[in-house]
Amino acid sequence: MIGAQAALETKMLLRNGEQLLLTVVIPTLLLVLFSSVDIVDTGKGKAVDFVAPGILALAVMSTAFTGQAIATGFERRYGVLKRLASSPLPRWGLMTAKTASVLVTEVLQVILLTVIAFALGWSPHGNPAAVLLLLVLGTAAFSGLGLLMAGTLKAEATLAAANLVFLLLLVGGGVIVPLDRFGSAGQHILGLLPVSALSDGLRDVLQHGSGTPWGDLGILAVWAVAGLAAAGRFFRWE
Numbered sequence: 001m002i003g004a005q006a007a008l009e010t011k012m013l014l015r016n017g018e019q020l021l022l023t024v025v026i027p028t029l030l031l032v033l034f035s036s037v038d039i040v041d042t043g044k045g046k047a048v049d050f051v052a053p054g055i056l057a058l059a060v061m062s063t064a065f066t067g068q069a070i071a072t073g074f075e076r077r078y079g080v081l082k083r084l085a086s087s088p089l090p091r092w093g094l095m096t097a098k099t100a101s102v103l104v105t106e107v108l109q110v111i112l113l114t115v116i117a118f119a120l121g122w123s124p125h126g127n128p129a130a131v132l133l134l135l136v137l138g139t140a141a142f143s144g145l146g147l148l149m150a151g152t153l154k155a156e157a158t159l160a161a162a163n164l165v166f167l168l169l170l171v172g173g174g175v176i177v178p179l180d181r182f183g184s185a186g187q188h189i190l191g192l193l194p195v196s197a198l199s200d201g202l203r204d205v206l207q208h209g210s211g212t213p214w215g216d217l218g219i220l221a222v223w224a225v226a227g228l229a230a231a232g233r234f235f236r237w238e
Helices: 004-017 017-036 047-076 080-085 091-119 128-152 154-173 179-190 194-206 214-234
Strands: none
Touching: 004 017, 004 047, 004 091, 017 047, 017 091, 047 080, 047 091, 047 154, 047 194, 080 091, 080 179, 091 128, 128 154, 128 194, 128 214, 179 194, 194 214
């Protein structure tokens, strides 16, 4: 039942034009644009080496947080979640299916963006296991926050808030604009955001070839535990 629901969730997500815009079109356009045109000073080296890890973090956020929050919010509004909750599929099974759908979509995103980044001259380094751990913890953190928003706010409010957060974190989350452009105080504060921790961690590993970024992983773990716990506590099915 969980596998069938996960397959259905994935098909629905990939057929949704707005979801495809968030998960595929926008990250791809930003990767190509900021890697090819000298718009933001990304420091020494090729721009794509700085931009690609940030875009991977943005892709995780767009799917696990923004897309999932909006889709779940409207499912809750139209009574879909209520009907599914009364089916033989348990509630934890439904959430597991949604998580599996997010993971499948992210795998497709990562493959697509990696191929495009390689075509643009990307030269990644570092430990793949550290990258995988960052992506998994980032997914957990954003999923918890997305479900918390979808389960507590009205669908229209979720739509507006999720898109607003996406835009704000795109600009101020270290995805494309380096955090040191925001000053010392701003850098420390913004560095505690999940997208900042994810993009910085991926950049440390893939661009600089660093070891496991335990600090960034710790920030993501805190967000993941807090977000999932809050979503489990306050999520309303009706």
